[in-house]
Amino acid sequence: MWSVTFQNDRRRTASYKTEKGALKAIWKWLKVNEGHAVFLAPEAEPKVFTDSEELPFSEPTELDFYSSGKWLRVRAKAFELYNNSCACCGDTPSRGAILHVDHIKPRSQYPELALDIENLQILCEACNKGKSNLSEKKWR
Incomplete structure (x- = not known):
């Protein structure tokens, strides 16, 4: 101890x-x-x-964004607003899908929109990986 x-x-x-x-x-x-x-x-x-x-520590990195309280709150709100299904293919957790909250306009190019609920959509893991951060396709 x-x-x-x-x-x-x-x-x-x-x-x-x-x-x-x-x-x-x-x-x-x-x-x-x-x-x-x-x-x-x-x-x-x-x-x-x-x-x-x-001490051997530094300020939080970009990876810490996804564990921040602000992100977790807006993520939960996105699931409430945009349903618990993929906006692209319609897959759901009851059918085995793993859902992600996707940034329509990627955070890497539009950091000011990172917490904007209007810039979020629900995608399954496969659709989210297919979209990557190069596309700005809005499925919802």
Whole structure:
């Protein structure tokens, strides 16, 4: 078990199951707080961190878009609005289809439309792969 004490004008201690989880928590905390964090690892001397740059983490990457709360909310809304079937071939999960929420105008070319519900459609995995990010075909 790894332990971290976060210290600024207040003091808080938290436990973590993994070393990486503890270090990532320190990194996130130091990004937004003034102060220091004391890292306690099993059978090791305590280590004090005062700057997020001391840790081996960086800002979230583009891949994190699909796990963001904003994307997950708009994705759920797209399924509600556009039904639970492929807009291209009509396949459904009850027939074994894996459904994706597709960006009609690709995120790579239109990042400003990434969370625009009007730029989304439901496609099965096969149709989505066939469309790729080169097409702007609107099936719905």
